[in-house]
Ligand SMILES: Nc1ncnc2c1ncn2[C@@H]1O[C@H](COP(=O)(O)OP(=O)(O)OP(=O)(O)O)[C@@H](O)[C@H]1O
Ligand SMILES: Nc1ncnc2c1ncn2[C@@H]1O[C@H](COP(=O)(O)OP(=O)(O)OP(=O)(O)O)[C@@H](O)[C@H]1O
């Protein structure tokens with residue numbers, strides 16, 4: 111049974127893309143078959159793996175806007191047990207293009223249902239908004255993974271997101287559950303980060319993963335080398351944290 | 364002559380909102396009359412100044428979607444020489460609501476033209492996307508201020524943004540110029556930040572402001588106190604940097 115996990119948080123720059131590429135790599139390392147899907151018109155996931163979202167054809171855009179496109183036909187290998195549904199700048203047009211389609215929120219979900227691709231995990235990266243692209247991710251998934259930055263005000267957007275999840279759960283996808291919350295960009299030695307982490311623990315309790323992703327240069331440098339941080343800097347604290355998170359995710363269900 | 368400056372960068376979490384509130388406060392401190400305008404449905408600028416974007420009426424949303432609404436009727440005082448056009452969660456609907464209006468890119472600009480509010484500066488905060496809200500900001504402005512995070516890959520999105528600026532310049536707003544680039548979230552002691560800053564200097568030359576905004580807890584804590592960092596932590600490096608930036612902006616024209 112494929113676990114379809116959408117990584118969403120409409121606040122910008124909180125570590126969604128970083129979580130998708132690195133959790134994906136860690137699960138693949140454990141022998142899980144993983145598909146990463148890039149739904150963001152800015153396609154940082156895609157670019158950070160060495161592809162050009164300006165020129166690619168056969169992308170998430172094709173999957174969302176054309177009928178009868180198979181998932182298999184858009185997949186690109188990126189490593190052992192790891193394949194990518196690349197994003198494209200064309201995704202920016204999806205809002206308008208799908209507006210009148212009666213199944214506009216179900217395009218990604220239907221594409222997954224049609225496909226015969228065996229995968230243990232599909233991890234979906236989403237843009238910093240609550241528009242049709244993120245909604246497609248939320249409707250296609252059974253689990254939501256919520257990265258929250260260790261900054262004051264991180265909780266603000268979480269309320270809006272959880273309300274949207276609830277609406278989607280009620281009206282479009284009763285299967286969607288909160289898998290958990292991952293604290294990201296934790297600055298060691300910052301009392302600010304410490305206080306936010308404590309508050310996250312209080313609010314989310316067991317739903318907050320033990321693994322905390324620290325702010326570490328290697329994480330930001332890895333995509334420039336077109337690698338996950340596990341490949342780029344295997345002995346970094348971040349690599350260890352993502353590996354630990356993969357174990358937690360495997361056992362969370 | 365009012366200088367209308369749009370702060371834009373479609374990448375999330377690069378410091379747009381932080382720049383608007385703190386540069387605005389620094390200009391107001393120098394005696395300039397400043398209007399801050401929040402075009403982001405997430406309305407972090409508005410919330411960080413103590414307002415509730417879920418319940419406010421008379422907001423940027425009203426200004427964009429109704430005819431004959433005066434700028435004066437939506438302004439809220441926030442300090443000496445400082446007023447706010449608040450954002451609202453309703454802004455999320457603007458994309459659809461304005462889609463068929465022939466003047467959809469000009470709504471904000473026309474609202475500014477209609478108004479008789481004397482201001483030296485209008486600073487416009489935009490969401491992390493290149494949709495109709497950011498376009499309204501780019502069309503209403505004469506100057507673009509571009510915050511760029513001191514992270515590898517910061518330059519990626521800048522290319523897409525500059526292409527959009529060029530298109531807007533050609534088709535919608537020939538008055539729009541690049542005021543300059545501000546390096547944000549610089550991590551002292553990080554060779555990574557140093558390298559990115561050097562590259563920004565190389566690429567943007569004189570257009571890169573000398574003032575660099577460092578990563579500093581006080582900046583993230585200030586909005587929780589509903590203050591600018593100048594008010595919250597006047598002796599922080601960040602407060603000094605924003606004050607210096609205000610001087611550079613004043614003399615940049
Ligand atoms: N733990 C970390 N340490 C250092 N840098 C990080 C860390 N996590 C993410 N970053 C960097 O911060 C920036 C933002 O992260 P990322 O792109 O993953 O966030 P995002 O939520 O996907 O952003 P967006 O909303 O724009 O899609 C990137 O340059 C990334 O490399
Ligand atoms: N110099 C800084 N030092 C420390 N924290 C900062 C700094 N600049 C911004 N931040 C914090 O980083 C987060 C993102 O900044 P900000 O909201 O200004 O970015 P943004 O580009 O407006 O994001 P979005 O694209 O989501 O609108 C906020 O929590 C902010 O308080």
Ligand SMILES: [Mg+2]
Nearest residue numbers: 126127150154
């Ligand atoms: Mg991302």
Ligand SMILES: [Mg+2]
Nearest residue numbers: 379380403407
């Ligand atoms: Mg912002």
